[in-house]
């Protein structure tokens with residue numbers, strides 16, 4: 387079978403996980419990301435792994451500029467796709483690439499081909515499918531695992547920033563690990579001067595060094611696949627951040643991941659795993675309130691409802 391990596395060269399392999407890398411892929415050719423295929427997928431995907439969201443308009447009386455969770459029960463896949471196309475709703479099909487055999491077969495090919503290109507064992511990856519619209523602006527953030535964004539169709543712009551203390555302070559990383567602070571990663575528009583900006587083409591993937599901050603603008607109806615995987619590097623780093631955050635908050639001891647030696651990091655990761663095992667890491671579940679439902683009769687398919695805690 388033809389490789390799903392279309393223009394991969396040795397230079398891609400040499401830069402992978404060390405620099406920003408883009409490459410062409412063949413997900414469009416699988417037939418699994420057409421409107422029809424996505425409608426079928428939405429019909430069968432478990433509701434607890436499906437998110438249908440919007441963002442409150444700046445002039446919304448109750449939810450200005452707020453991320454909002456929607457109720458999509460009883461709504462057909464076709465209407466959900468229409469709602470995303472109308473521009474104010476986006477859909478996250480969590481684990482969509484893992485739990486359906488035909489999608490899992492493609493995920494296995496993606497990472498099998500990548501493993502072959504890198505001459506290593508394939509990573510154990512998770513993948514979701516994002517059906518997004520212009521309202522879906524992913525704010526400045528970082529991810530705790532390695533990410534590959536496999537853009538499939540639509541106009542999507544991504545800004546990727548340097549993975550340095552200036553753009554992602556250790557302190558902010560620790561806060562995210564333990565949720566001591568609910569803040570987003572600090573961001574100012576001046577950061578954009580240092581970003582690399584990509585207008586992704588249909589069938590183009592992009593990946594970046596572990597934890598590089600990024601943000602995304604969807605310019606129109608977009609379909610993409612996001613895959614993530616952990617490595618020894620990401621596991622040790624996350625354990626260190628847990629350990630450092632605990633020492634900072636419980637004992638006032640400051641230590642920097644960036645300035646630690648490799649040996650020090652390996653030792654400290656044991657403390658981090660211990661803290662996690664001992665259950666000292668706060669539960670990161672936040673209350674998920676549903677504030678609207680998808681309604682084809684409503685403007686932009688969004689009908690406000692009495693808020694209730696998500697139970698589906």
Ligand SMILES: [Fe+2]
Pocket residue numbers: 527528529533600
């Ligand atoms: Fe991300």
